Amino acid sequence: MTAMAPTRTAPDLSYLLDHTSHVLRTQMSAALAEIGLTARMHCVLVHALEEERTQIQLAEIGDMDKTTMVVTVDALESAGLAERRPSGRDRRARIIAVTETGAALAGQSQEIVDRVHRDALTGLDRGDRDTLLRALGQLAGGHLSAPADTPGATRRARQSRK
Template sequence: MTAMTPARTEPDLSFLLDHTSHVLRTQMSAALAEIGLTARMHCVLVHALEGERTQIQLAEIGDMDKTTMVVTVDALEKAGLAERRPSSTDRRARIIAVTDEGARVAGRSQKIVDRVHEQALAALPDGDREALLRALKLLAGDGLSAPAENPRPARRARQPLK
């Protein structure tokens, strides 16, 4: 640190959240790859099983753009895990329906996701684990619930191509 370096008055929250999020994503990606899924595929399967949802609704839940959602659903269809069907309430809309095999795979993938989360949190004592989760829920529900309007939007880190 030089004399010109500004003094830090707060911990580097951006680095801490970014780094831990990146590591968790890589661990999740590796674990789900064992059954041929991506985290996005898992997200679509699980949320499509909750009720009749369109691609647009599932994209919003999974924080995906339209192109990413189309590619994800295409992969799920190719694997026989989901299919696009007309909505029962709106003939113009198409929903993502999970096949029986997709529901079975979603059950397996949810166990994997739970295990990865449990392993990540195992590094913390019980009280700290509960405090971290409570604090993150508060931030996600209030202080950091929506991105700021910005003429130059922040880009998310690119995921490596396989």
């Protein structure tokens, strides 16, 4: 049977990106859990601090569906890290406002995120790091900036729970 397998003509880019992304996410989750946050909570806190943003805008930035966003904001509110407030720009809209406690924790979480990212690249020499980041930035901002239209929804890989 193996003799019938097609010969690869290029490295398996999908595997390389999926695998490294999955491992990076698990490392990030473990590191943020040490201060009681998830990656989604970190994302909401940091982006809500940048400017006045609605829950819908933050969900788009964090690539979250409505249900996941509601659960995330509920958890932030329960922890006293953020709250829903009327927008100063549009009375019909509600924004996510970060509390002082949430802002302090967002500072800690950003330090953790930066450390995890730095550690992820330690296996590469400086030139390779710069090249990798530049190339990924070009792909993310160009050819791979938006998903392809497909007849059926393409699902993201499910993370295993241990």
